[in-house]
Amino acid sequence: MTQKKPLVIVTRRLPDAIETRMMELFDCRLNLDDKPFSQKELIAAVKEADVLVPTVTDRVDAGVLAQAGPNLRLIASFGTGVDHIDLKTCRQRGITITNTPGVLTEDTADMTLSLILAVSRRLTEGVKLIRSGEWTGWSPTGMLGHRLYGKRLGIIGMGRIGQAVARRAKGFGLSIHYHNRRKVHPDIEDELEATYWESLDQMLSRMDVISVNCPHTPATFHLLSSRRLKLLSERAIIVNTSRGEVIDENALARLIKAGDIAGAGLDVFEKEPAVNPKLLNSDNVVLLPHMGSATIEGRYDMGEKVIINIKTFVDGHTPPDRVVEAMF
Numbered sequence: 001m002t003q004k005k006p007l008v009i010v011t012r013r014l015p016d017a018i019e020t021r022m023m024e025l026f027d028c029r030l031n032l033d034d035k036p037f038s039q040k041e042l043i044a045a046v047k048e049a050d051v052l053v054p055t056v057t058d059r060v061d062a063g064v065l066a067q068a069g070p071n072l073r074l075i076a077s078f079g080t081g082v083d084h085i086d087l088k089t090c091r092q093r094g095i096t097i098t099n100t101p102g103v104l105t106e107d108t109a110d111m112t113l114s115l116i117l118a119v120s121r122r123l124t125e126g127v128k129l130i131r132s133g134e135w136t137g138w139s140p141t142g143m144l145g146h147r148l149y150g151k152r153l154g155i156i157g158m159g160r161i162g163q164a165v166a167r168r169a170k171g172f173g174l175s176i177h178y179h180n181r182r183k184v185h186p187d188i189e190d191e192l193e194a195t196y197w198e199s200l201d202q203m204l205s206r207m208d209v210i211s212v213n214c215p216h217t218p219a220t221f222h223l224l225s226s227r228r229l230k231l232l233s234e235r236a237i238i239v240n241t242s243r244g245e246v247i248d249e250n251a252l253a254r255l256i257k258a259g260d261i262a263g264a265g266l267d268v269f270e271k272e273p274a275v276n277p278k279l280l281n282s283d284n285v286v287l288l289p290h291m292g293s294a295t296i297e298g299r300y301d302m303g304e305k306v307i308i309n310i311k312t313f314v315d316g317h318t319p320p321d322r323v324v325e326a327m328f
């Protein structure tokens with residue numbers, strides 16, 4: 001007797017090759033429009049599916065999960081962050097969650113360095129100057145940014161991505177400092193020549209560049225509060241390729257306007273896709289539309305991970321990227 005294939009509902013378009021494989025392996029329902037699901041559509045999906053494949057644009061919260069049908073056993077998220085999923089309710093309802101860690105580490109670290117470089121060397125301002133036709137030629141005092149070499153980088157969250165950022169930043173001659181829930185393994189500290197700061201406040205007040213690389217959890221919501229942001233030196237820049245919610249965006253906008261910090265590079269926002277209007281018109285702020293992991297290779301690898309997680313689960317085993325609350 002052939003086993004019935006599980007109904008897998010995917011909320012967004014994935015790379016073609018991934019969708020094709022999913023259609024072969026599962027009874028797969030795709031969202032061909034690629035428009036994010038409304039809450040109503042999400043509820044309809046959890047009522048029916050055996051497996052839901054959401055992305056960061058789906059809020060799989062307690063309200064949605066309360067309506068889940070008895071068949072929903074796995075949420076195989078397409079992405080690493082799981083702050084869009086209510087982990088506690090999933091545990092209570094016996095729903096397994098998986099994510100796609102590891103495969104977007106290098107791409108996100110590349111984007112972090114891109115933002116650090118773009119802000120400190122004023123790349124987007126330079127592009128704007130050329131495009132506007134207003135560039136009048138080289139000048140000894142024109143378009144001066146700040147040297148990175150020899151400066152201090154403070155990384156908030158020294159997980160995979162934080163470490164990949166540190167490796168790159170070392171190559172640029174930055175010294176590496178970090179704040180994390182706990183110290184990383186001494187071998188990693190040695191390799192990165194990294195200094196651990198137990199006190200985030202103390203680290204913030206001494207850095208030239210801050211990179212946010214921690215996940216968004218209840219404990220890190222507005223970790224960079226107005227009070228903490230004020231500890232930054234007026235020469236400091238801050239970049240965020242993690243989650244907007246880790247920084248109090250309004251407070252950051254106020255600091256930028258007042259000239260109390262030198263600049264910011266943000267790939268993520270508190271209320272995506274809305275961007276705080278106060279951040280839009282500052283030349284020393286570089287804004288990107290959540291594209292830290294947006295590479296062709298990365299998206300394919302993420303899709304592969306989703307498939308392996310679903311297949312392993314359906315075959316009755318623990319999926320390799322199972323997420324448990326204690327990880328966050």
Ligand code: 8YV
Pocket residue numbers: 054055056057078079080081082104242290291292293294
């Ligand atoms: C993903 C991300 O591409 O993986 C994450 O946590 O933030 C992204 O860069 C996105 O979440 C897709 O779901």
